[in-house]
Amino acid sequence: MQKVKKAVIREDLVKLTGSTEEAVILGQLIYWIDxxxxxxxYKLEERERLDNHLADSYKHGWIYKKAEELAEEVMLGVSPNTIRKYLGKIVEKDYVKRRNNPRYKWDKTLQYRVNLVKVILDLSNLGYPIDDYKQLLRMEENDASSKQTVSPNVEKSDSKLKDCAAIPEITAEITPKINTETSSSSEWIEDEIDIYDTNQFELISKTYLNLSKNKQLSSNDKIxxxxxxxxSWETPQVIGWIKDCFDNFKPKHKLDNIRSFRYVANYIFDQAYKNEQEDLEDEQTTGYIAQDEYFQRFGSAIIQDAGEINEGDR
Incomplete structure (x- = not known):
C-alpha cells in the first residue's frame, strides 16, 4: 500500500525565509541530510564551521535533484520552473549553496548543499529553539542510516528516499563510482550508468542505440x-527527452521506426526551445528572472539548427 505524502510547514522556517513555499522546500532539503x-x-564539517564562526568550507553534503521530482514531493501545486525560482531565492539568502558539477564542465546538473550553520544561527537570532537542528548534527554510529531528527516535509517509502543523490568529495583520491544506494532513481539511467563516470556523448549514444535497436552509430548520427x-544541456534532461521521443513516436506502418539520431535531435531542440519560451513567459509575468535552470540559456542558433533538422531525416 502506498504511503500518504505529508507536507509539513514549520513556523520557524517560514519566519526565516519569509515565504511558506521556500520554507517547505528548505525543510525538505534539511530532511535529506540524514x-x-x-x-x-557533512555533520562533522558543519560542526567545525559552527565552532569556527562560519568558516568557508563546503566539501560535503552536495546533492542533485530534478525540479520535477521536487515539485511532486513538496506538493505546492506549482510548476518545476517555479520550484527553481524558489530554490534560487533560498540560494540568494545563503541558506542553501549551489554549484555546477565541478568535475565535468559539460554537465550542467546543479548541485545543492544546505548551509545548516547559517540556518541555526539565524533562527537563534530570531528567538526560535534550535535543538532539533543541533540534534541533527550529532553523530550516530551509522550516519548513513540514522533516523531523522527533524520533521520531514514529505514522508515517502524507502525506495523514494533514494531520489536524493550524494555528490562525492572532489579530491585527488576520489572514487569514481557513486554508490548505487544513493544515486538518483530516475528511470533514464540504464544498467546503472553513472553520469559522473561517462561523458555525455557516450551516454547519449548508448541510450539511443539501446532504444533504436541499432548496432552502431552512423557518421550522421555522430554529428x-x-x-x-x-x-551543454543537463545530461539527465537530454536523456529524458530522448526517451520521450521514442515513447511519443507513432509509426505509420509496422516497418516505420526512428532510423536516425537527427530525428531525435530535432525533438530535443524543440523541447529545449519550448522550455526556454516557458521561462521567458514566466519571467514576463512575474518579473523574476530564473537563475536556477536545468540547462543553460541558448541563442538564436538553436532555432536555426532545429530548422535544419526535419522529419525527412528519419
Missing amino acids: RMKDAGK AIKNVVDE
Whole structure:
C-alpha cells in the first residue's frame, strides 16, 4: 500500500525565509541530510564551521535533484520552473549553496548543499529553539542510516528516499563510482550508468542505440549527437527527452521506426526551445528572472539548427 505524502510547514522556517513555499522546500532539503551517503562527513564539517564562526568550507553534503521530482514531493501545486525560482531565492539568502558539477564542465546538473550553520544561527537570532537542528548534527554510529531528527516535509517509502543523490568529495583520491544506494532513481539511467563516470556523448549514444535497436552509430548520427552535446544541456534532461521521443513516436506502418539520431535531435531542440519560451513567459509575468535552470540559456542558433533538422531525416 502506498504511503500518504505529508507536507509539513514549520513556523520557524517560514519566519526565516519569509515565504511558506521556500520554507517547505528548505525543510525538505534539511530532511535529506540524514539520507546522504556522506552524512557523517557533512555533520562533522558543519560542526567545525559552527565552532569556527562560519568558516568557508563546503566539501560535503552536495546533492542533485530534478525540479520535477521536487515539485511532486513538496506538493505546492506549482510548476518545476517555479520550484527553481524558489530554490534560487533560498540560494540568494545563503541558506542553501549551489554549484555546477565541478568535475565535468559539460554537465550542467546543479548541485545543492544546505548551509545548516547559517540556518541555526539565524533562527537563534530570531528567538526560535534550535535543538532539533543541533540534534541533527550529532553523530550516530551509522550516519548513513540514522533516523531523522527533524520533521520531514514529505514522508515517502524507502525506495523514494533514494531520489536524493550524494555528490562525492572532489579530491585527488576520489572514487569514481557513486554508490548505487544513493544515486538518483530516475528511470533514464540504464544498467546503472553513472553520469559522473561517462561523458555525455557516450551516454547519449548508448541510450539511443539501446532504444533504436541499432548496432552502431552512423557518421550522421555522430554529428547530430555532437550538435546536442555542444549545447551543454543537463545530461539527465537530454536523456529524458530522448526517451520521450521514442515513447511519443507513432509509426505509420509496422516497418516505420526512428532510423536516425537527427530525428531525435530535432525533438530535443524543440523541447529545449519550448522550455526556454516557458521561462521567458514566466519571467514576463512575474518579473523574476530564473537563475536556477536545468540547462543553460541558448541563442538564436538553436532555432536555426532545429530548422535544419526535419522529419525527412528519419
